[in-house]
Amino acid sequence: MHDSYQITKDDNVMSESLSLTIGQHSNAGRKPINQDRYGLFIPSEPELTTKGITVALADGISTSDVSQEASATSVNSFIADYYATPDSWSVQTSGHRVLQSINSWLYGQTRNSEFRYDMDQGYVCTFSGLVFKANKAYLFHIGDSRIFRLRNNRLTQLSIDHKKAGDQENSYLTRAMGLEQQFHCDSKTFDANLGDIFILATDGVYDFINENQIIAAINTHTDDLQKASESLIQRAFDAGSDDNLTIQIVRVETLPPLGMPNLQHASLLPAPPALTPKMEFDGFEILRELYVSSRSHVFLAKDMNTQENVVLKVLSTDLEDDQEAIERFLMEEWITRRLNSVHCLKAIESQRQRHFLYSVTEFIEGQTLTQWMQDNPHPSLDQVRRIVEQIAKGLQTMHRREMIHQDIRPDNIMIDSSGTVKIIDFGSTRVAGVAELGAETDLILGTAQFTAPEYFLGYQGTAQSDIFSLAVLTYHLLSHELPYGSSVSKAYSVAAQRKLSYRSLVREEHKIPFWVDDTIRKAASIQPHKRYQEVAEFVYDLGHPNKVFLNKAKPPLIDRDPVLFWKCVSTGLVLIVLYQTLADYL
Known part of the structure; x- marks a missing residue:
């Protein structure tokens, strides 16, 4: 009668971070075949922290x-x-993907298959799953299996049945795995x-026992x-x-501290000594200082094993005891190791x-975009x-890895000797x-002139926030100005942001086509939902005239040149006044 499927290391797992106690069971019942399946997986670190614990249950349909x-x-x-x-x-x-x-x-x-004209006989099932990560439980559900939570001796159904109610013959699933494209x-x-x-339970269980019976069974066997x-x-x-009949019971035993254990462990390392040229340090020879900021000191160094030139970055001495700054510093390398692009700085x-x-990161022989702009004060549009x-x-x-940069600006962009452009600061x-x-x-970490306006309202950044910054950078490259001047960083309310006015690039001194200016205007819109949804869309329109923009009338003078507009008005x-005075005199 028993037919179960599971992926698990242990039914009871304890760890220093997240730990659960789990009981699960499945039975074919009065049917010859058990079409239910269940499983769980508890990984070791670092996946236990970064991905969490998965619990899943699926119920097949009897018509198939x-x-x-x-x-x-x-x-x-x-x-x-x-x-x-x-x-x-x-x-x-x-989970969704x-x-x-x-x-x-x-x-x-x-x-x-032969079931293509009758989906009810095909590869269809319900699915209910939970992912436990940090101090959260993430629910995924489709069909009529159910997920409950028992807290303070009160049972609450967390999932919603995707089922058309009726008697056994007339009820049917409205949503299920494999049912629709x-x-x-x-x-x-x-x-x-x-x-x-x-x-987590299938309908073969919850349809035949009530809430009190579930609570009583768990209380009776609380230790098992x-x-x-x-x-x-x-x-x-x-x-x-x-x-x-299938059921899984999961109890939260311990919860992890906030943050990532591998970063917490690394943060226990001592700060390095003061680094100077010709100094040997941890297998590196320090060659020279490259850059100093309030956040970090950056050095050119040679790996004494490989003889390769690398960039070695250390925290500013003022931040050596700042835990939040240390975590951001460690996160930067964590991020760099996960970006496989010629246009992103590579970790060594x-x-x-x-x-x-x-x-430690790659050494880029070249110049920052800030330096490039000084050498090329009047770049071409191409x-x-x-x-x-x-x-x-x-x-x-x-963005494909759900990372938002939040600080696109000229100092964070490098152009190497071959002309390859790279983002260097994360x-x-x-x-x-x-x-x-x-x-x-909650801090605004980006540079004010290039930071999207939603940050100043206290909202989290999105891909559209990076698109705004890239649009402002584009505007800055073409004009050495900013589309809203310095007003964005001073607008801390929706009302104040509504008063911001984009200054058109369509001016005599720039010779920028209307449609290019409209492309930048859209990407740099104050309201995120009015911007491009993907950065690739912005880049495409920057090089290919968008018909919507081509069909628009020439921008009014007040948008193209507000100063000239008001001069004309004056x-x-x-x-x-002169005409009226002359008329009165005559």
Whole structure:
């Protein structure tokens, strides 16, 4: 009678960070085949922190003879593929993309089989899953399996049934894995408190036992959730359940501290001594100082093993005891290691053990964009396009990994000797997957002149925030000015931002086409939803006339040259006064 499927290391796992106690059981019941599947996976560090623990359950549909394959695929693939997604992605993004892929595969299997004209006989199942990460529980649900939470002896259903109610013959699923090509999955996020109990169950269980019986079983077997799950399956069977029966019971035992353990461990390393040229330090020879800022000191160094020139970066002495600054410093290298783009600074991998707190990256022989602008005060539109296009490719790599740079500006861009443009500073970058661990700050980390206006209202950045910064940088390259002057950083309310006015680049001294100016205007819109959705869209319109902009009338004089507009208005008023005076005299 027992037919279960699970991916797990241990049913009871304790760790210094996140730990759960788990009981789970499945039974074919009165049916010859068990079409339910369940699974869980508890990884070791660092995945335990960066990705969390997965629990999943799927229920096949009785009208299909292959539904158990859909259930097994959904559970198995969700758990395996979720951990294959980038650790920079948020849980929601990872879960959705994995389930969407599974849904497409199941739908395709049915469409390519003898069941293509009757989906109810194809590869279809329900799915309910939980991902526990940091102090949150992330729910993914489609179909009529259910997820409950038991807190303070009160049972709450967290999922919503996707089912048309009726008698057994007339009820049917309105949503399920593999049922439709278009995928629609419920996803929610809940706080996970110590002692919270989450329950996943198929309809063969919850239709035949009530809330009080579930609570009583868990309270009776509070020290053995496996016995609790088995007793509830037996109770539902004894109550006349005619379906497969599956249940998982998960209790939160301990919660991790906020932040990433690998970063916390690295932050215990001591600050390096004062670095000077010709000094040997941790396997490197310091050659010369490259750059000093309030946040860090940057040196050119030679790796004494490989003889390769590298850049060695250390925290400013003023920040050596600032825990938040240390975490941002460590995060910068963590981010750099995960960006595989010629247009993003590359981290140098080293097998040597570090004895001090520092980071090592590639050395770029070239100049910053700030220096390039000084050498090229009047760049052509094509030169600007080539630079912006390369910055955009670096940003696109980041956005695909759910990273928002938040500080695009000339000093953070390098152009090497071959003309390749690279983003070099990631100290302000927001990573969705890391933000879920509580490693966030309310500070505005970017440079005021290039920072998107939503930051000054207290909102989190998005890809549109980086697009705004890139548009301002483009404007700055073409004019050495800013589209709103210095007003954006002074506008701390919606009302104040509504008064901001974009100054058109269509002026005699710049000779910029109307459609290019409109492209920059859109990308630098004060309201994020009016900007381009993807950085690639902005770059494309920057090089190809958008028909919408071409069909627009020439911008009014007040937009093109406000000073000239008001001069004309003043001149007109003077002429009117003179005319009226002359008329009165005559």
